[in-house]
Amino acid sequence: MPTSLALLVGLFLGLFIGRVLPSWLFGLSWSRSRAPIFVSRLSARKQFTLPDEDQRHRVLELLSTLSPHYTTECTRNSQPLYTQQVRERYVSLVGHRSPSASSSFFSSFGLGLGLSDPDSVYITPPREHKYFFAINLYNSFDVIPDLFATLFRVSAILGYHNVFVSIYENGSTDQTKALLRIFDALTKAVGLRVTIRTSTRTRGQFNHRIEYLAEVRNQAFVPLHELRDSHGEFFDTIVFMNDILPCVDDLLELIWQSRKNNAGITCAADYMYHPELSSPVFYDNWVARDINGTALENAPFESIFHDPDSSERFQQHLPIQVQSCWNGVAILDPAPFYTPPYVSFRMARLAEGECSASECSLICNDYWEAGYGRILMVPRVKLAYDRKVFDIIHPPRKNLTAIRGYVRLGGLPDNPSTDPQDRSWFGPHDRLFDPLESEELDFKPGPSHVWCWGWDGAGDIDGPDVDPIWESMPARSRGAEAVTVKHDRTTEL
Ligand SMILES: *[C@@H]1O[C@H](CO)[C@@H](O)[C@H](O)[C@H]1NC(C)=O
Ligand SMILES: *[C@@H]1O[C@H](CO)[C@@H](O)[C@H](O)[C@H]1NC(C)=O
Numbered sequence: 001m002p003t004s005l006a007l008l009v010g011l012f013l014g015l016f017i018g019r020v021l022p023s024w025l026f027g028l029s030w031s032r033s034r035a036p037i038f039v040s041r042l043s044a045r046k047q048f049t050l051p052d053e054d055q056r057h058r059v060l061e062l063l064s065t066l067s068p069h070y071t072t073e074c075t076r077n078s079q080p081l082y083t084q085q086v087r088e089r090y091v092s093l094v095g096h097r098s099p100s101a102s103s104s105f106f107s108s109f110g111l112g113l114g115l116s117d118p119d120s121v122y123i124t125p126p127r128e129h130k131y132f133f134a135i136n137l138y139n140s141f142d143v144i145p146d147l148f149a150t151l152f153r154v155s156a157i158l159g160y161h162n163v164f165v166s167i168y169e170n171g172s173t174d175q176t177k178a179l180l181r182i183f184d185a186l187t188k189a190v191g192l193r194v195t196i197r198t199s200t201r202t203r204g205q206f207n208h209r210i211e212y213l214a215e216v217r218n219q220a221f222v223p224l225h226e227l228r229d230s231h232g233e234f235f236d237t238i239v240f241m242n243d244i245l246p247c248v249d250d251l252l253e254l255i256w257q258s259r260k261n262n263a264g265i266t267c268a269a270d271y272m273y274h275p276e277l278s279s280p281v282f283y284d285n286w287v288a289r290d291i292n293g294t295a296l297e298n299a300p301f302e303s304i305f306h307d308p309d310s311s312e313r314f315q316q317h318l319p320i321q322v323q324s325c326w327n328g329v330a331i332l333d334p335a336p337f338y339t340p341p342y343v344s345f346r347m348a349r350l351a352e353g354e355c356s357a358s359e360c361s362l363i364c365n366d367y368w369e370a371g372y373g374r375i376l377m378v379p380r381v382k383l384a385y386d387r388k389v390f391d392i393i394h395p396p397r398k399n400l401t402a403i404r405g406y407v408r409l410g411g412l413p414d415n416p417s418t419d420p421q422d423r424s425w426f427g428p429h430d431r432l433f434d435p436l437e438s439e440e441l442d443f444k445p446g447p448s449h450v451w452c453w454g455w456d457g458a459g460d461i462d463g464p465d466v467d468p469i470w471e472s473m474p475a476r477s478r479g480a481e482a483v484t485v486k487h488d489r490t491t492e493l
């Protein structure tokens, strides 16, 4: 790149980061920020003018006030050092190089490149990273406002033009559909591409429970294949979400870890309230397996993992290689969807004697077999499904410096890296990053056996109903080849 052009790109990047990121990431009110206006292309042919910043501000306010809004406080009042770390960490995820956006940006400064057809203004742009969000909802009235507000904010960082959101809703009996229609209209108004589809099929039409659940998940992927077939559009990263309450930085960290590690599947850690223990416990142990193939426990922090090395990393909130996990949000490398063996969600092949595991466990197994067995759990990202757990796992940070006895607790006044609050399991959300959290993991081949507790759904039991077994894993997932990088998504991280 010529020096002058490089300088301009740097200037643009600086302006963008300085003006947009702080407000998006740290919950400053929108009215104080002056976000640049993106001009993006909704389809290959049509050109839309997007709303100005004032209109977007009103949309965000609407999004935030339609119903109680749990996640607005996530990143507000974060400690300054965390704010700075986050800004540096996620700068590489900022989508700003849409050819149309940058060419119009340049021309608005009188730097038009003298080309009349905007389509030909390709200053050899680096290809943008595109994200496909797939979301399954069912009776999710309570979480939709938060989900959309977070989507809206995350998309502003990744670039609206780089995001496609596919929502599949299956026969909700509450007002989910009505609420979805409102949000659909709002997000379309800012140029975020969203499709919302609603099912009319019920579980009764399927013989096997998992077959139905797999079908529901696959439906959210239909636009992925349609966009490939109709527009030749390919995505680089898939974000699959259940009805959870994620913060903006939760999603950014998962995406960052997924790309940094070229992971096939990356998940968070989800928590549910355990009334007898009066505390949240790890939830999705039907799917989660450690790298030895052993199930994780519905237990408090210190006893979730059986594998000793994984447990130690978990106590330190460091990313952990696992055999399988889902936990509310999963970031997927789309390569196995686009190329043979063309994975999709499925039920077990019962005729071949496969254990009747969750469709999410089976897709993890299929990723291993396809050579995408780099599966990662990110304990820093803690997710809740309701307000009660959300509040417990996101306590506000107290200023302890002024409190007597603080030094006795092991903290050094005004040294954020020695804050005793960060030693508790459910500490404040703005825990500083450990340098180890930025290191690429060393991925091992898969285990020989995986603990499987099947669910055929034949009787009335609302949970696994087949005797658990140690299921033998195919040779392909036990070899080094299963964890080599096949699709590099790390560019510039
Ligand atoms: C829709 O899917 C969810 C799981 O995603 C399931 O719990 C629910 O029963 C399904 N709804 C219907 C009407 O079958
Ligand atoms: C915490 O309180 C002390 C003393 O009251 C003050 O000097 C310090 O700036 C406060 N720290 C933060 C992060 O607000």
Ligand SMILES: *[C@@H]1O[C@H](CO)[C@@H](O)[C@H](O)[C@H]1NC(C)=O
Binding pocket: 292, 293, 294, 306, 307, 308, 448, 449, 450, 470
């Ligand atoms: C590791 O997996 C084997 C089965 O392959 C099992 O027998 C053993 O108990 C597991 N170890 C731990 C610590 O979970």
